[in-house]
Amino acid sequence: MLDFLKKEGIHPHLIQELEQFRSAFGTEPEVANRIRTPRYYYYGTKIWEEALSALLCGEHLLLTGPKATGKNVLAENLAAAFGRPLFNISLSINTDAASLIGSDTWKNGEVTFREGPVSQSARFGGFGVLDEINMAKNEALAVLHEALDFRGSIDVPGYDRIDLHPACRFIATMNYGYAGTRELNEALTSRFVVIDMPPISEDYLAKLLRSEFPDLSPAWNTQFCRIFQELQKKCESAEISPKALDLRGLLASVRLIKKGLSPLEALRLGIGNKIFDPYERKLVDDLFLIRVSEKQSAAELFQ
Known part of the structure; x- marks a missing residue:
């Protein structure tokens, strides 16, 4: 990925910071298989530089735009560029808080907490891709508010608090006008840096x-x-x-x-x-x- 970014003319200062980020944060063996080689590359120097700058600053991204603009391709490329495990979270009207942060399960004769993809992203320093974020109910997404702002943590009712790993980032994608979509809550939108994805040239x-x-x-x-x-x-x-x-x-x-x-x-x-x-x-x-x-x-x- 770094060779690709150099070839695409990404600013050397950003590539240098990206290399420092990769060196600073390792990956737990149990999620090493989630570091993927992208099937496709995203082409667009300006968008790459905007996204890298935001993520290196510790911000979370919201990628908006019409169909066929490469939102999911870019999200996957960014996880690979940062060398982080990728957790894809496909949202729908049936998504609830438990499917995001986790729920109780029975294991070895006792009730334990089974982590959801948001909790796993937080603990392992992964990149959580919230696909079609405006299809989920706002009340389900409210669990992200604490994770995405200055608190950087998730309180799991009945268990403990999960503090976000410093390498953890969330990247949300959304299309306007699809069946089943809704307006995104202002409180949630304010927690993202928004990139409006242009049509592919x-x-x-x-x-x-x-x-x-x-x-x-x-x-x-x-x-x-x-x-x-x-x-x-x-x-x-x-x-x-x-x-x-x-x-x-x-x-x-x-x-x-x-x-x-x-x-x-x-x-x-x-x-x-x-x-x-x-x-x-x-x-x-x-x-x-x-x-x-x-x-x-x-x-x-x-x-």
């Missing part, structure tokens, strides 16, 4: 495709970038819904092509067929046909 998407598919021809790398940018423009102008703006779907489509599926069929499977409105699906399919011939073979796309 054509240059950064090209880098992502090159790193994932090094044998993809430059011409087709450009074509897939243009397809995604045109989908982005249609979403911004409300011609189509955001369902079509699927970066995971684009990457899945290229993988299907590499397996031998025709480019047009792969794009339909990865992106087009996820749109259930017939009019929108036709618009997206027409966009594909402008860039990809029905007779195009998979072998032509790779070097």
